[in-house]
Amino acid sequence: MAFDYEQYLRPGKLPHIWCPGCGHGIVMKGLIRAMDTCGLEKNNTAIVSGIGCASRLPGYVDFNTLHTAHGRAAAFATGIKMAKPEMDVLVVGGDGDGVAIGGNHFIHACRRNIDMTYVLLNNYIYGMTGGQFSPCTPVGAKASTTPYGNPDPTFDIAKLAIGAGATFVARTTAFHATQIDKLIAAGLRHKGMAIIEVLDDCPTAYGRRNKFRSVIDMMKRLKEIAVPIKAAAHMTPEQLEGKVLTGILHQEERPEYCEQYQQVIASAQGD
Amino acid sequence: MAKKVALLQGNEACALGALYAGCSFFGGYPITPSTEVAEVMSKELPKTGGKFIQMEDEIAAMASILGASLTGAKVLTATSGPGISLKQELIGYACIAEIPCVIVNVMRGGPSTGMPTGPSQSDVMQAKWGTHGDHPAIALVPASCQEIFSETVRAFNLAEIYRMPVQILLDEINGHMRERIEFPEPGELEVIDRQQPTVSPADYKPFDDSQGDIPPLASFGSEYRYHVTGLNKAADGFPTAKPELVDAEERRQLRKIEANRADIEKNEEYLTDDAEFIVVAYGTISRSARYAVDVLRKEGIKAGLFRPITLWPFPEARMAELANQVKAIVVPEMNLGQMILEVERVTRRVCPVEGIGRVDGEPITPAQIVAKVKEVL
Known part of the structure; x- marks a missing residue:
C-alpha cells in the first residue's frame, strides 16, 4: 500500500514554495517517512527552522512548528528541548542558515550533545535571496556574488559536526531517496545531537549558473559523487577525489545534555 | 511575624x-x-x-x-x-x-x-x-x-x-x-499566569483576535498544535502578505499597549501638588532628584518629582497635566538627552524643559539638579 503522506501534511498549506526540480520535497518526504517509522507523536514533536527555502518545510507538516529567524533555529530548539525534554525536537534548514549565520549555534548544539535531530539540506547556495554563494559553494563555482568564480574555501559540514562534538553524523543526497529516511530515523533513535546532511540541488539559483543543463544532470551528479563509507574503505585517494562519503559517518555515546542537567538539579536539591 | x-x-x-x-x-x-x-x-x-x-x-x-x-x-x-x-x-x-x-x-x-x-x-x-x-x-x-x-x-x-x-x-x-x-510572602504580590485557550484543539488559532486583542497562547507539547513564524501572519499563524491582514495585525499589536495604558503605566509623584518646578527622573537618578527636591523645598522653592516607573509606555497623560501647572521642567538623565525628547513631545513644550545630561560614568548629583532648577527660576 502506498505511504499516506497526507496524514502528516497540513491541509491548505500546499503547494509549497519550492521550484520545479528542487530536491527539498524529496527530503521532506523522507523526513515524514522517518518520523512515521519512529512513531513520533504530532503533539509531542517540535520542528524548528530558520530562514531560507529549506526553512519553509515546517509550515507544511502537521506538528508544533517554529519558523524562527535566520540561523537561530538550533538555539530556539535548545530552549524547547531544555524546557520540555520529553518532547522530540527536530531542526530543519539549509547550508547558509545552518553553518554561516547559524554556525555558532550549530557547533554549540553539537558540543552540548543535546538530544535533537538536525536535518541540514545542503544545496550549496542561498536560494531564496537569488543565488549568492554560501560556505558550502564549491571553489570556483558561479553564484550571483561570485561572478568570477567562488574564491572561498568550502565547509565540510560532517567534519564540522564531528569536530564540534555531535554524536551522530550522517550524510546522503537527494538522489538517494530511500536512504534519507533510514538515516533520519537512525538519527531520531540516537540519544544526543544527530546531524543528517542531505546534499541537495538548486536548479534555479545554482544549476543554471554552473552549466547544469537540466535537473536530471544535477541528480546524476549527486549519484556519481556519493560513495558509501564502507565502499570508500577499499578505494584509493585518487578514486575518492571529488567524491563525498555517505551513510553514518560517525556515531558514539556520550552523556546527553538534558540528562546531565538533571544531575545539576539533583545536586542543587541536595539529593 | x-x-x-x-x-x-x-x-x-x-x-x-x-x-x-x-x-x-x-x-x-x-x-x-x-x-x-x-x-x-x-x-x-x-x-x-x-x-x-x-x-x-x-x-x-x-x-x-x-x-x-x-x-x-x-x-x-x-x-x-x-x-x-x-x-x-x-x-x-x-x-x-x-x-x-x-x-x-x-x-x-x-x-x-x-x-x-x-x-x-x-x-x-x-x-x-x-x-x-x-x-x-x-x-x-x-x-x-x-x-x-x-x-x-x-x-x-x-x-x-x-x-x-x-x-x-x-x-x-x-x-x-x-x-x-x-521579601514579600507568597501571595502578597500578585502573580499572573498565561491565559490558556479554551477552544478545542481543532479550532485553536494562535493569533485569533475574535475574542480580544490578546489571543491565548497554547504551549508546545500540549494538546494544541500550531505554527509560529517571524513573518507577518494571519490568525492561524501562517504567513500572509495580504495588505488588510498585515495592517490589522500590526495595529492590533500596538493596541495591546494603547488600549491598556491604565493597567501598564506607573509613576510616582513627590511633592507635586503645589509644585512650580518639576524634576522628571527615573531609576537611580530619581533618587538624586528626590534629594534635590528636599533641598530646594528647604530653600523655599516649590519643587516636585515626577518619576516614571514605566518608561514605555511613557505616563504621558499625567506628565502633560503637570506641565500645565508648573513654570519649568528639569530632566536629569545619564545620557545626552533621550527621555527629555518624550517629555518635550507629551508636554508640547507648554513650559520650558531643560535637560541635564551626563555620560562620564558618574551619576548626576543632587547639587547638579539643584543648580539647574535655580538656573531656570
Missing part, C-alpha cells in the same frame, strides 16, 4: 523577583554589569526544578528563552550594553510572534564596548525603537532594590498578560547597589 529581610544587590533582587513570579527558565550570556542576575539564577533555578542555560552568545540566549516560553515556561534573560544591541533581532521576533519573555538590561555606557563598569541610562530609546519595524514596547525603570524585586514580578505579569517581551532597565548603580529588602 516579621518579614524575611536581606541585604541584596539590585541584580540579585531582580533574580529573586523573577523566581517569586514563577520564572522556570533562564538563558543567558555573561556580560558586565548584568552577570549577577545569571549567577543567582544558575544557583537558585535548579533548586526549584527550573532550568538555567548559558548559551554561546547573546542572540542564542534570547532564542533559547523564546523556545522555552513556547513550551509554557516563564522565561528571563539578562544583559547589558552590546548584549542588548545583539538581542534586538529576537526581541523583534518576540514582538511579532507574541511570545512572553522578560529581558533585564543593566544599562552601561556606550556606544559599543563603552564603559562596561560605568553607569548609564542611554538605552531609553533603544528599549522602544531598538528592533526594526513598528512594534509594542514595555520597559520598566525601578529605582530601589525593593522596587527592582516587585517590578520584576510585575514585568512577568505584563509579559504573560500582553503576550510580549517586557524589558527591565536597571543601570550599573542600582544593579550593583546593596539595600535592605523585605
Whole structure:
C-alpha cells in the first residue's frame, strides 16, 4: 500500500514554495517517512527552522512548528528541548542558515550533545535571496556574488559536526531517496545531537549558473559523487577525489545534555 | 511575624523577583554589569526544578528563552550594553510572534564596548525603537532594590498578560547597589499566569483576535498544535502578505499597549501638588532628584518629582497635566538627552524643559539638579 503522506501534511498549506526540480520535497518526504517509522507523536514533536527555502518545510507538516529567524533555529530548539525534554525536537534548514549565520549555534548544539535531530539540506547556495554563494559553494563555482568564480574555501559540514562534538553524523543526497529516511530515523533513535546532511540541488539559483543543463544532470551528479563509507574503505585517494562519503559517518555515546542537567538539579536539591 | 529581610544587590533582587513570579527558565550570556542576575539564577533555578542555560552568545540566549516560553515556561534573560544591541533581532521576533519573555538590561555606557563598569541610562530609546519595524514596547525603570524585586514580578505579569517581551532597565548603580529588602510572602504580590485557550484543539488559532486583542497562547507539547513564524501572519499563524491582514495585525499589536495604558503605566509623584518646578527622573537618578527636591523645598522653592516607573509606555497623560501647572521642567538623565525628547513631545513644550545630561560614568548629583532648577527660576 502506498505511504499516506497526507496524514502528516497540513491541509491548505500546499503547494509549497519550492521550484520545479528542487530536491527539498524529496527530503521532506523522507523526513515524514522517518518520523512515521519512529512513531513520533504530532503533539509531542517540535520542528524548528530558520530562514531560507529549506526553512519553509515546517509550515507544511502537521506538528508544533517554529519558523524562527535566520540561523537561530538550533538555539530556539535548545530552549524547547531544555524546557520540555520529553518532547522530540527536530531542526530543519539549509547550508547558509545552518553553518554561516547559524554556525555558532550549530557547533554549540553539537558540543552540548543535546538530544535533537538536525536535518541540514545542503544545496550549496542561498536560494531564496537569488543565488549568492554560501560556505558550502564549491571553489570556483558561479553564484550571483561570485561572478568570477567562488574564491572561498568550502565547509565540510560532517567534519564540522564531528569536530564540534555531535554524536551522530550522517550524510546522503537527494538522489538517494530511500536512504534519507533510514538515516533520519537512525538519527531520531540516537540519544544526543544527530546531524543528517542531505546534499541537495538548486536548479534555479545554482544549476543554471554552473552549466547544469537540466535537473536530471544535477541528480546524476549527486549519484556519481556519493560513495558509501564502507565502499570508500577499499578505494584509493585518487578514486575518492571529488567524491563525498555517505551513510553514518560517525556515531558514539556520550552523556546527553538534558540528562546531565538533571544531575545539576539533583545536586542543587541536595539529593 | 516579621518579614524575611536581606541585604541584596539590585541584580540579585531582580533574580529573586523573577523566581517569586514563577520564572522556570533562564538563558543567558555573561556580560558586565548584568552577570549577577545569571549567577543567582544558575544557583537558585535548579533548586526549584527550573532550568538555567548559558548559551554561546547573546542572540542564542534570547532564542533559547523564546523556545522555552513556547513550551509554557516563564522565561528571563539578562544583559547589558552590546548584549542588548545583539538581542534586538529576537526581541523583534518576540514582538511579532507574541511570545512572553522578560529581558533585564543593566544599562552601561556606550556606544559599543563603552564603559562596561560605568553607569548609564542611554538605552531609553533603544528599549522602544531598538528592533526594526513598528512594534509594542514595555520597559520598566525601578529605582530601589525593593522596587527592582516587585517590578520584576510585575514585568512577568505584563509579559504573560500582553503576550510580549517586557524589558527591565536597571543601570550599573542600582544593579550593583546593596539595600535592605523585605521579601514579600507568597501571595502578597500578585502573580499572573498565561491565559490558556479554551477552544478545542481543532479550532485553536494562535493569533485569533475574535475574542480580544490578546489571543491565548497554547504551549508546545500540549494538546494544541500550531505554527509560529517571524513573518507577518494571519490568525492561524501562517504567513500572509495580504495588505488588510498585515495592517490589522500590526495595529492590533500596538493596541495591546494603547488600549491598556491604565493597567501598564506607573509613576510616582513627590511633592507635586503645589509644585512650580518639576524634576522628571527615573531609576537611580530619581533618587538624586528626590534629594534635590528636599533641598530646594528647604530653600523655599516649590519643587516636585515626577518619576516614571514605566518608561514605555511613557505616563504621558499625567506628565502633560503637570506641565500645565508648573513654570519649568528639569530632566536629569545619564545620557545626552533621550527621555527629555518624550517629555518635550507629551508636554508640547507648554513650559520650558531643560535637560541635564551626563555620560562620564558618574551619576548626576543632587547639587547638579539643584543648580539647574535655580538656573531656570
